[in-house]
Amino acid sequence: MKSYYLHLRAFxxxxxxxxxxxxxxxxxxxxxxxxxxxxxxxxxCLSCGYRQKEPTETDSTRHFPPVLWDxxxxxxxxxxxxxxxxxxxxxxx
Numbered sequence: 001m002k003s004y005y006l007h008l009r010a011f012x013x014x015x016x017x018x019x020x021x022x023x024x025x026x027x028x029x030x031x032x033x034x035x036x037x038x039x040x041x042x043x044x045c046l047s048c049g050y051r052q053k054e055p056t057e058t059d060s061t062r063h064f065p066p067v068l069w070d071x072x073x074x075x076x077x078x079x080x081x082x083x084x085x086x087x088x089x090x091x092x093x
Contacts (some may be wrong), residue, residue, distance in 0.1 A: 004070065009062060012057075019046050025038070026039075
């Protein structure tokens, strides 16, 4: 049975030094298998909204333990609206 995991990490924002939260998802076919289907889900500073992809200083990154996560039942309409929202945010910066 395939298991899905959510990975989170946090690091300081280059602009305001607030917390940037970054996430990814992955899947395992078994408990001792390597993760596959790894997808980055994005990163955003919780203070200023800047979308910093990678930390400037890797030693200040905090990695949180992976969390077992059920696969969401996502509809296409949700994905379309999320994509359009991301595009409108990019135009503002």
